[in-house]
Amino acid sequence: MSQDPAPDRKPTISDVAALAGVSRAVASRALSSEPRPVAAGKRQRVLEAAQQLGFTPNLLARSLTTRSVNLVAIIVNHIHDLSDLDLFDLLLSEIQTLGKQVILLRVGSVDRVEDFLRSGIAWHVDAVLVFSDFADAATVRRMFDTGMTLMLNGRGDAQSPAVLADEASGIAEAVAHAAARGVRDVVLVTGRATSSVEAVRIDCYRAAFAQHGLRLLQTLQGDYSYDSGHAAGSSLFDAGEPDAVFCTSDAMAMGILDVHRASFTDGRPTRFRLYGFDDLSLTHFDAYPVASIGYAKRDYVREILKILADPGCFSPGMPPVRVPTRFVPRSSAG
Structure with missing residues (x-):
């Protein structure tokens, strides 16, 4: 094998090839995360040379020829909702099993999306997962140099695949549970008004209330966070005494529960469900035994991973993939 490069410069793929006694093309194939043909003996020599030299592949440079950087961008408004922690830890772990890493972009507002566009930034990634409710599919496709934009915020179109929770079924179960226990008057605590997913969720609640003859006393605006639920807790009885309070996030329900702990003996309702x-x-x-509506997060992530692993499974015009929700009874609902 050839001599090591000078100690004052970073090793290159050419140095690895020279040390392994192979061509630069063979070294590149051997170090690729993609399944590319290389004789076992040559691959082993390349791997040993790369380890000896401390060589790290430059993913961005490689992308100029392969058009693949093994990077996935995830666009969010922010990450402070407790539900984000449950989902993203699993999602990032599963994306890494595909040999890809994640770039997390916090948008925060519609203005921030426009700033990205005005700056003329073209992010080169293999795929984009869009959770932010400020970004529509067409805008995201202009922002990123990728053939795969996966919409998870309800703002998709016929040109991009989408995975959404089918929330009607779980909401219907929860409202039926309340009606069967004599609930007649309810309060609804909602999340961000800008979210198209939230708009659909609210419509599902209203339809279920109407179906069971429940009277909606008032709707209180939150933002999915614990703090907004805690703040709403002081206004629950402004329009009358509810038999039940429905929140469009567990974090808001946890805030309300802490305000009204005296109304939940051993976690069970004495004033409202x-x-x-x-x-x-x-x-x-036991600290927060909140009855809830949810979907199997592993099923949701599995549907995302199917599309990331096989982009060809989507054809323009295909409907969104729907992951069903179900009602999870706990003591806060009696």
């Missing part, structure tokens, strides 16, 4: 949404892992413990 409480329902959340998301089936957070925290609700599995």
Whole structure:
């Protein structure tokens, strides 16, 4: 094998090839994460040479020829909702099993999306997962140099695949549970008004209330966070005494529960029943026994991974993939 490169410069793929006694093309194939043909003996020599030299592949440079950088961009508004923690830890782990890494982009507002466009930034990634409700499919496709834009925020179109929770079934079960226990008057605590997913969720609640003859006393605006639920807790009785409070996130329900702990003896309701949404892992413990609506997060992530692993499974015009929700009874609902 050839001599090591000078100690004052970073090793290159050419140095690895020279040390392994192979061509630069063979060295590149051997170090690729993609299944590319290389004789076993040559691959082993290349791997040993790369380790000896401390060589790390330059993914961005490689992308100029392969058009693949093994990077997935995830666009979010922010990450402070407790439901984000349950989902993203699993999602990032599963994306890494595909040999890809994640770039997390926090948008925060519609203006921020426009800033990206005005700056003329073209992010080169293999795929984009869009959770932010400020970004539509066409805008994201202009922002990124990729053939795969996966919409998870309800703002998709015929040109991009989408995975969405089918929330009507779980909401219908929860409202039926309340009606069967004599609930007649309800309060609804909602999340961000800008979210198209939230708009559909609210419509599902209203339809279920109407179906069971429940009277909606008032709707309180939150933002999915614990703090907004805690703030709403002081206004629950402004329009009358509800038999049940439905929240469109578990975090908001947890905030309300803390304000009204005296109304839940051993977690059970004595004044009103409480329902959340998301089936957070925290609700599995005695401190926050909130009845909830959720979907199997592993099923949801599995559907995302299917599309990432095989983009060809999507054809323009295909309907969104729907992951069903179900009602999870706990003591806060009696």
